[in-house]
Amino acid sequence: MFSISDFLNLPANSRKQLLKQLQHAHKGQESSQAHNQKPDISCPFCQSKKFSHNGHGPTGKSRYRCKKCHKTFSETTGTPIHAIKLPGKFIHFFQVMSDGYQTLHKMAEITGVTVSTAFQWRHKILSAMNASVKKYDGITDFNPGLVAFSRKGLKNHKQNIKESSLSANVLAVADYSDNSELTLLSVGSLRPVDFPAALDEKLKGNAIVIAPWNRPVYEFSKTKNLGFTLFKPELPFNRFDVRQADKLHKELDTYIRKSMRGVSTKYLQAYSMWIIRIAGIKKSKQDDWTRILQNQSAWGRYVNREELFMSFMKSRADAEYIRASGREWKSAGKYVVN
Ligand SMILES: [Zn+2]
Incomplete structure (x- = not known):
């Protein structure tokens, strides 16, 4: 199978061309899908599996409306890729992270982003990592x-x-x-x-x-x-x-x-x-890494990480919770996280 590293080994021009072709193919595939064919995803806000088609976004992507919380979303809403402005660099960053540990400064240097972007991207990806074990044997x-x-x-x-x-x-x-x-x-x-x-x-x-x-x-x-x-x-x-x-x-x-x-x-x-x-x-195998990029609860966990830590400290720690000063996300309350 063609992997992210194969992609990164291509010359810049071929990469651009391939990306265009992929986007094109993706759009074509989506518009040809029957409206009752829904992808195997959950509502990124409330995790409900009940949703219906709700037209297309500005880039041609299918949108859905949740029948439980009535919010609308696409297949990438809530995933770590959601709202990423430099997708090419982000995929490179993700690949570096899947290869092993590097300091933030090193990752910023390798992928050509600022240290502050590297910090945010690392935590978006970390927020998407679930426990992958289903059953012990x-x-x-x-x-x-x-x-x-x-x-x-x-x-x-x-x-x-x-x-x-x-x-x-x-x-x-x-x-x-x-x-x-x-x-x-x-x-x-x-x-x-x-x-x-x-x-x-x-x-x-x-x-x-x-x-x-x-x-x-x-x-x-x-x-x-x-x-x-x-x-x-x-x-x-x-x-x-x-x-x-x-x-x-x-x-x-x-x-x-x-x-x-x-x-x-x-x-x-x-x-x-x-x-x-x-x-x-x-x-981890490649499909585990792919699932990380598709995890729709990542964004909710990312913007709520201070709240998640607070509830952990209050229920599980013999030390007081001290709030860190940092960005407050307006969208944080939209997500049900656990
Ligand atoms: Zn919902």
Whole structure:
């Protein structure tokens, strides 16, 4: 299949020509579609699957109207590409991001944009990265680990001693069939309710979960009726380990401390999604990267990231929430995010 890197290897003229042809083909394809043929997308505002055709936008793109919230949208509304003014550079930027970690300055230099644009683009793309695991299969390692709590980037704030000793609890789960996840659970104490609700569905069925004994993990498995095999690593003759999960913790730690020189807890989940894709047990495939570009909940999460962090801090952290001064998005309230 023709990939983004093939595209970028073409001479500039051929790229332009190809883009024109693609746009042309895309338009033709859309206008020839019957009106009852709808793409497999959801309303980017309320996630409803019920919508109807609502004419075409100025560029010929099909528009749709949601039957639940009555807002209109196209196939790219809410995706990271939404409202991008330099699509060619953005695709290049996306490709660089899928190749591995680079500092913002380096990414700006490689793709020819300002550092502030690079910051925005990186966070738009990070907001589009979902957990890709549907179901764990077979032996599944399960182990919460610690990452230093950080307010990096927050201006005029000095971390006090109590805060400096706080850690964020990050759960690593990995089976031996290439399914793996890193999930930010809480800051400070860890309670059974801090484990995400979606997790028990992924673990029920074929997964045989192995975890080091730890009270919150034990209580979580009991309340959800999940038959975990818990072991005590310090006991003699212990035969168990969670080396797949520990590999993830090691990668996370190396990237955060060495490459990134610390990550604000606000962005820890987003960066974990990136790290797992570029340095996890198995690198993400092309279709996973394509889905990121098509993710219609990206924009809503991007403009609401301060609100999402606030609700996380208020319900899951032993430290107070401090609002960062930054741009307030008028459109933020239009999106239902979780
Ligand atoms: Zn809707």
